[in-house]
Amino acid sequence: MATLTMVGAGMMGTALTFPAADNGHDIRLVGTHLDTAIIESCREQRFHPRLKREIPAGVQPYFHHEIAQVLPDAEVVGIGVNSRGVAWAAEAIGQHLRPGQIILMVTKGLAGTADGDLRLLPDVLKDGLPAAIRNRVSIAAIGGPSIAGELAARRHTSVVFTSRQGDILPTLRDMFATPYYHIWTSTDLVGVEVCVALKNAYTLAVGLAAGLVEAQEADSAGAQMHNFAAALFAQGLAEIATLVQHMGGGLETVYSLPGAGDLYVTAQGGRNTRLARLLGRGMTYSDAIEEMPDETIEGIDALLAIVPAIERAIQGGKLAADALPLLRRMYQIVTRHEPIDFDFDSFFGQLPFGQ
């Protein structure tokens, strides 16, 4: 029996407590300042209102002001805030951390820095920790196709746990692996984080098809646009490989659960897909986002963070001038409301295997 303190009581952070609780661990679920209503519901009714499900008996809910009570003695500290909340999380946990603790980031992806570079979110978190503790804790992250509601329903979910410090991965796997939660391990933290960030952006491209169909007069024979979506899916995967290699990650990550698997599942639904459909119908991004108030669209955040950094890398000669044509075109579509058309001839020019 070990102790897990999960900071952030959103859907994914909470869902991850289910397999750990099923394994008999002692779990503390700490809401952020955005999660007060969730924690109240969890305390009073043992019911998570967003997951729409009872929380496991082994999970104890706490408000964020109670974090000092439940963080120092945890073997594992989960970070389940949204991707914009990582700096806040570093601040909130920093003073309570103890040497030897393992931080498991449910929050994942890339952030753009002020000077236009890209940083992995685990590194952003680490930078935000006090210098005295920063190098005395270990950080791991999760990639792969994992819809929170399905994990909480204890349905088969297959993921990759990753850390630059590979020695902590067996401990984490033992804590979370169950007959429904299948865990592979990898030290390719870079590859996993790049895949996670980009799958949201490419889902915006794949999801355009549904809206484009709706914007046209109905086809007499009922034709959809799956061929179009599939080509963008394949090109998206090729571009993920390009950026993963550029940043020093590995192809085995792109072409397994964190890349192909997660891009597949993300394209099946969710907020990125809903926004893409609105764009496909011809809405501007600013109009579309008004239809989805108070929602973080991770694909948009990823585009806005990543594409300027890519343009700088191209200007600096670190990436080919014709690299990542789909991602860069999506940026134009979103930020300048350019028409939804693609130069298909620019696709599939840079497969990482040689041609």
Place this chain on the structure above:
Amino acid sequence: MATLTMVGAGMMGTALTFPAADNGHDIRLVGTHLDTAIIESCREQRFHPRLKREIPAGVQPYFHHEIAQVLPDAEVVGIGVNSRGVAWAAEAIGQHLRPGQIILMVTKGLAGTADGDLRLLPDVLKDGLPAAIRNRVSIAAIGGPSIAGELAARRHTSVVFTSRQGDILPTLRDMFATPYYHIWTSTDLVGVEVCVALKNAYTLAVGLAAGLVEAQEADSAGAQMHNFAAALFAQGLAEIATLVQHMGGGLETVYSLPGAGDLYVTAQGGRNTRLARLLGRGMTYSDAIEEMPDETIEGIDALLAIVPAIERAIQGGKLAADALPLLRRMYQIVTRHEPIDFDFDSFFGQLPFGQ
């Protein structure tokens, strides 16, 4: 202006005449003995009853007994029969072929031989041609995500034309490429044919999820099984890579349109998906197939042809004993009605990049 004679007036063969007709070529569409009603409709009303669409003005329909009139002077002969009809097609066209003609196979995939080996369908066709002409014609094939009804609706469709004789590919691309039909070329005929065959088989696995959900009591929070499907998608792609490499094909084919793109589009719907859903609900294969009479389920044909050959390759030491666990488990599920469960631990052990 060139002449295309397409043998087989099913959905895909006919759809392929649309871009060629739009390019102004002279097209003859020859029905097989199974296509008589289609050709009658095309002659009398210029309407293809399965595509539910008018055929282009440049397309002239013919019955199969008229093949001698329209085949010898065609620059390109298309083969659009179903995958079981390739030997018939070889017999039907063999005596009418002329040296220098290009055969473009819309029909694609693998066939199991009597002694348990696997053959590419273009090679099966070639074997069926008279010896005098066999080496005096060129053979090409098509891979990639291409739903026929969408191509006939002139919606963006992206494919790979492939041939061992790369010098014929520019001619073919010029004949078919349009602003909506995007063609890449490749000499990896082996990779394309293996991808085409296997995507149908793996779609059977991905599609189980929908039926499994229906077979359970509805989840109170509405959880589906997309995580399960996505893991099988990713493992399917990894196994396609294993078999492509085993047969001498290239990874660039697996991780672009013919592999990832086509597996994606095939999993969005169609006959393989419908059958998989019935299996997922708990039906035996023999019961499920009765719900879909007169339909060729290509994923089943692929499983039945490929898995026995794989078991032989494993026994002969040519493939690892633990290779292709998902494909082999699907074979057990289909042929022996074994339960739908998978040894997830057996997955992702053999990514082709090293780990």
